[in-house]
Amino acid sequence: MAKERDDAKHSAILRAAIAVMSKYGYHGAQISRIAREAGVADGTVYLYFKNKEDILVSILRTAIGQIVEECEQKLPLKSHVDDKLSTLIHLYFSHLGANPALAMVTQVYLRQVDADIRRQVGDIVKPFYNLVDGLIEEGKQQGVFRPALNHRIARRMIFGTMDETVTAWVLTGSKYALADLSNDVVDVLLHGLHQNCEQKKITSTGGE
Secondary structure, three states, X not given: OHHHHXXXXXXXXXXXXXXXXXXXXXXXXXXXXXXXXXXXXXXXXXXXOOOHHHHHHHXXXXXXXXXXXXXXXXXXXXXXXHHHHHHHHHHHHHHHHOOHHHHHHHHOHHHHOOHHHHHHHHHHHHHHHHHHHHHHHHHHHOOOOOOOOOHHHHHHHHHHHHHHHHHHHHHOOOOOOHXXXXXXXXXXXXXXXXXXXXXXXXXXXXXX
């Protein structure tokens, strides 16, 4: 029972922090405001988190953890890598699309922190990167993706496209359903820009 109460209070503080940060911004989200929103004393917040930066990092860790957990449950249900990639993107968009305040915090305010915290962000997002890496490798094995595909660039393109799509959705006021963009994103990632969907080599001609 004690652990359940602790978990509930921990979650309540994170929800309160998301609400306060989305309203006042990261720098305007004092611990006192977060505590008041969560219905706890200021000191209680420090029982669970070292400082505001720790709260921000915990918000991202929780969000990514939930997305990764759901992906790990649902991706094995698909056999073709195209369907797996579509599922991964849809789950990512659905999770953030259901909570615009969370998306505002992770896409906007998380970028305003110092370099030390930004380095932590890479470690937190790594489990999701690993899922993308796994799909790229699986696509190569299935003969869907080219064997010579640059693994690192491919992952950056996939996650970067997803990340920018969410950011644009947040900054334009979250006026449409983010998950509805999943199919369009998958289409561009899998089929590219050429009308005939064929791989074409671009040969350098000395800058001409």
